Amino acid sequence: MDRLPDAPAGAPDADELLELYALDLLEGEDALEAERLLARSAEARERVRALRGVAAMLALDIEPAEASPNLKGRILAAARADVDDASAPAAATPAPIRLDAVRAARAGWVDRLGWAAAAVLALALVGSLVWNMQLRDELRQRxxxxIFAVHGSEDAVGVTGEVVVLGDDGTxxxxxxxxxxxxxxxxxxIWLIAGETPEPDVTFVGDTTGLASVGVAGSISGFDTLAITVEPAGGSSAPTSPPIILSDLTTQS
Amino acid sequence: MAQGPDDLAHTETTETIASARSESELMARLRSGDDAALGELYDRYSGPAFALALRMLGERGVAEDVVQEAFLSVWRRASTFDTERGSVRAWLLSIVRNAAIDRTRGRNRQRQGDVALDDVAYRLAADDVWSEVAQRLERERVRAALRELPSEQRETLELAYFGGMTQAEIAARTGEPLGTVKSRARLGLRRLERLLRAGYENGPDGSLA
Incomplete structure (x- = not known):
């Protein structure tokens, strides 16, 4: 791949960005630039896939090791507990597990209104947004x-961004x-919601400056809302807290 | 009766298709909430998952926690996985690696958005072509390829892959300028790609396929 269009002098070229990104060496604006490139180029995504496959070969040089015999049992027990939690009456509606009083109060929406209705209500609490025109314009060139706008609730009032669906492969x-x-x-x-049923999708964290680019695992086709909640590491099979970021997938930006 | 090349190719193709079907069926059972399928997945992939976690973290207990977190993540999010787009093994190992990086870096320095892209690892990580490479090449041949890397390039790649370090962190760790770290990483990655691709294009015995 050649230089990035409109790249300033001295900026890394596309090959360098992708190679360093594939090794997870980048952070901050460099990482964001690489992710913008990945967002608009199927060729770039294929290149990163291949390079990460190369890097993963390093794992073949690891000495074999076996976990303790009881690890499998611990994992299966935890998985069964998930199923039990999901089928228990108390878990029929999501319950807050780590939230402060404000969030706990808002979780009450979920009990009273159902998850989808809570999502709609949270959308109405959108604060003032500073839209990133540069990024949006760049993506609009495709x-x-x-593109769908995202909105932060009162717990994420400063969040800006967008949901971008690329036509070439539905990414x-x-x-x-x-x-x-x-x-x-x-x-x-991330949760994809159709009606009142949230389907679990990927988990992620932002960097220290609050940036994140997230590849959605599932297809958004057939879903009307994308929501983001805070969950325990590893993710949840059903939301345990109210959404703090939402996107209406029925209305393009 | 000895098998000819055509027989071997047929056998290999059949095995590949059977393996893909088996993995697809396994994920379908996971999506339906069949915990026995999770047990089978564990039997199949816990070895490389634990070995990777242990190499990255150095402590068995912490490594087991990470492996547990990774398998439960697969269990909880099986419905998001598309077997048409990659292998479960690649997905699982990427989750293990990301979780291990989280442990080593802590939450004081969270990873950037690549985390999320890694989270759908079958989209951006461990291309299936390279999974085939791994299956075709004997471990010793892979190790031989790794040994052909200049030590400073290999060290840089290992600090990135196993240490989960950024380029700035590697520069601080090694005392080398940032530009040198970038060059070593890029040269090492490209050289490793060439070596492995050459191994893939040659047969398992080193002859041309």
């Missing part, structure tokens, strides 16, 4: 990109700025 990327720092052991998790 004729096959469909969906959520780009966010201004993410609140998470408590230890917590992650953000």
């Amino acid at each position: 004729p096959d990109a469909t 969906t990327i959520v780009t966010l700025r201004g993410l609140p720092q998470l408590e230890r052991g917590m992650v953000y998790q």
Whole structure:
């Protein structure tokens, strides 16, 4: 790949960005630049896939090791506990597990209104947004990109960004700025919602400056809302807290 | 009766298709909440997952925690995985690596958005072509390829892959200028790619396929 279009003098070229990105060496604006390139280029995504495969070969040089015999049992027990939690009456609606009083109060929406209704209500609490025009304009240059705005609730009022669906392979990327720092052991998790049923998607964290670009694992086709909640590390099978970021997938930006 | 080249190719293709079907069926069972399928997944991949975690973290207990977190993550998010787009093994190992990096870096320095892209690892990580390479090449041949890397390039790649360090952190650790770290990383990665690709294009015995 050649130089990036409109790249300033001295800026890394596309090959350098992708190679360093594939090794997870980049941070901050360099990482964001690489992710913008990945967002608009299927060729770049294929290149990173291949390079990460190369780097992963380093793992073949590891001495074999076996975990303790009881690890499998611990994992299966935890998985069964997940199932039990999901089927228990108390877990029929999501319950806050780590939130402060404000969030706990808002979790009450979920009990009273149901998850989808809570999402709609949270959308109404959108604060003042500073839209990243530069990034949005850059993505808009792709004729096959469909863009949806994201909105932060009162707990993420400074969050800006967008959901970008790329036409070439349906890749969906959520780009966010201004993410609140998470408590230890917590992650953000994406949910795709149709009606009142949230489907779990990927988990992620932002960097120290609150930036994140997230590849959505599932197809957004058939879903009307994308929501983001704070969940325990590893993610949840059902939301345990109210959404703090939402995107209406029925209305393009 | 000895197998000819065509027989071997047929056998290999059949095995590849069977393996893909088996993995697809396994994930379908996971999506339906079949915990026995999780047990089978553990039997299949816990070895490399634990070895990777242990290499990155150095402590068995912490490594087991990371492996547990990774398998539960697969269990909880099986519905998001598309077997058409990559291998479960690649997805699982990427989750292990990311979780291990989280442990080593802590939350004082969270990873950037690549984390999330890694989270859908079958999209951006461990291309299946290279999974085939791994299956075709004997471990010793892979190690031989790694040994051909200049030590400083290999060290840089290992600090990145196993240490989860950024380029700035590697520069601070090694005392080398940032530009040198970038060059070593890029040269090492490209050289490793060439070596492995050459190994892939040659047969398992070193002859041309």
